[in-house]
Amino acid sequence: xxxxxxxxxxxxxxxxxxxxxxxxxxxxxxxxxxxxxxxxxxxxxxxxxxxxxxxxxxxxxxxxxxxxxxxxxxxxxxxxxxxxxxxxxxxxxxxxxxxxxxxxxxxxxxxxxxxxxxxxxx
Amino acid sequence: xxxxxxxxxxxxxxxxxxxxxxxxxxxxxxxxxxxxxxxxxxxxxxxxxxxxxxxxxxxxxxxxxxxxxxxxxxxxxxxxxxxxxxxxxxxxxxxxxxxxxxxxxxxxxxxxxxxxxxxxxxxxxxxxxxxxxxxxxxxxxxxxxxxxxxxxxxxxxxxxxxxxxxxxxxxxxxxxxxxxxxxxxxxxxxxxxxxxxxxxxxxxxxxxxxxxxxxxxxxxxxxxxxxxxxxxxxxxxxxxxxxxxxxxxxxxxxxxxxxxxxxxxxxxxxxxxxxxxxxxxxxxx
Numbered sequence: 094x095x096x097x098x099x100x101x102x103x104x105x106x107x108x109x110x111x112x113x114x115x116x117x118x119x120x121x122x123x124x125x126x127x128x129x130x131x132x133x134x135x136x137x138x139x140x141x142x143x144x145x146x147x148x149x150x151x152x153x154x155x156x157x158x159x160x161x162x163x164x165x166x167x168x169x170x171x172x173x174x175x176x177x178x179x180x181x182x183x184x185x186x187x188x189x190x191x192x193x194x195x196x197x198x199x200x201x202x203x204x205x206x207x208x209x210x211x212x213x214x215x
Numbered sequence: 216x217x218x219x220x221x222x223x224x225x226x227x228x229x230x231x232x233x234x235x236x237x238x239x240x241x242x243x244x245x246x247x248x249x250x251x252x253x254x255x256x257x258x259x260x261x262x263x264x265x266x267x268x269x270x271x272x273x274x275x276x277x278x279x280x281x282x283x284x285x286x287x288x289x290x291x292x293x294x295x296x297x298x299x300x301x302x303x304x305x306x307x308x309x310x311x312x313x314x315x316x317x318x319x320x321x322x323x324x325x326x327x328x329x330x331x332x333x334x335x336x337x338x339x340x341x342x343x344x345x346x347x348x349x350x351x352x353x354x355x356x357x358x359x360x361x362x363x364x365x366x367x368x369x370x371x372x373x374x375x376x377x378x379x380x381x382x383x384x385x386x387x388x389x390x391x392x393x394x395x396x397x398x399x400x401x402x403x404x405x406x407x408x409x410x411x412x413x414x415x416x417x418x419x420x421x422x423x424x425x426x427x428x429x430x431x432x433x434x435x436x437x438x439x440x441x442x443x444x445x446x447x448x449x450x451x452x453x454x455x456x457x458x459x460x461x462x463x464x465x466x467x468x469x470x471x472x473x474x475x476x477x478x479x480x481x482x483x484x485x486x487x488x489x490x491x492x493x494x495x496x497x498x499x500x
Contacts, residue, residue, distance in 0.1 A: 211421035
């Protein structure tokens with residue numbers, strides 16, 4: 094994926110934030126992301142700026158947010174800019190003129206058990 | 216459009232609304248050009264106000280439908296470009312799977328790790344699968360996904376989806392229209408699953424669903440189709456072999472739709488009143 098296409102999927106700061114999340118491989122609080130981003134910056138980013146970016150990424154489904162104590166921690170939901178591009182494609186086009194095999198991810202274990210029974214049946 | 220009842224309902228409702236919308240435009244022309252009609256408007260006659268409301272509803276309806284159609288065509292074109300940019304020649308497992316596949320619609324492979332299977336294209340639909348999907352699924356499961364998408368392509372479901380959305384946007388004052396559009400979409404998915412199960416066996420379809428919902432990189436919900444019960448309906452259909460019964464219409468939307476229909480009838484009556492008062496000769500028609 095070229096730079097221009099990556100730019101169309103993620104903004105510059107969003108790309109930096111996602112790089113931190115991908116690099117960590119685990120859920121991080123806003124403060125940890127902020128510290129990592131500010132490590133080599135001459136003009137440090139504000140806490141609220143990073144929190145807003147993380148929140149926006151979570152709203153778009155690119156990052157996953159869950160409560161931890163009194164705050165939230167964030168983790169990358171998708172593995173690469175290419176995956177984000179596909180997600181964005183489905184979000185953009187799945188609604189209008191695209192029929193896709195799996196639109197919905199359901200974490201219901203009982204449903205998976207029913208699917209397993211169907212797979213295993215003779 | 217065999218057994219596509221939701222889309223037929225939408226088509227019938229939109230067709231039924233058109234004479235009234237044309238009436239609205241006629242009355243708008245009268246209000247703009249005929250002094251007697253203008254006097255009714257200036258006097259605040261309820262019929263003139265109702266006619267103005269009808270004109271407004273017609274303008275929003277046509278504007279909404281045009282917006283959805285243009286957006287759909289634009290998105291389709293952009294998706295074609297996206298596929299063209301990322302298209303890769305089938306190799307390894309993808310080649311083996313596609314070589315033995317009696318394709319009804321063209322199948323295009325795109326190079327991306329995200330599992331993706333979709334049907335795109337309005338008049339000549341084609342199936343798109345990603346290298347991530349090929350890596351995720353076994354041969355039988357991949358064929359089940361191809362059969363599912365083939366059913367979409369054969370019925371031109373992307374075109375139906377776009378048409379349904381445009382009709383629902385046109386009928387914006389009837390909230391059940393959006394519900395009909397959603398039912399149509401769910402119906403297409405269930406029909407495609409039945410086709411895939413007939414062609415490849417239900418174990419293969421179930422296996423593909425299981426792998427994709429369990430995959431860590433699986434495509435998550437699209438904003439407009441995050442229906443938590445729908446996967447359950449697909450599994451139930453695979454188990455029973457019968458399409459699940461459509462649930463009852465939501466009460467809130469039904470009530471709003473009845474209110475919208477009543478408002479529509481009232482505005483049409485007002486428009487007729489203006490027409491009869493300004494063109495007395497029409498009373499004898």
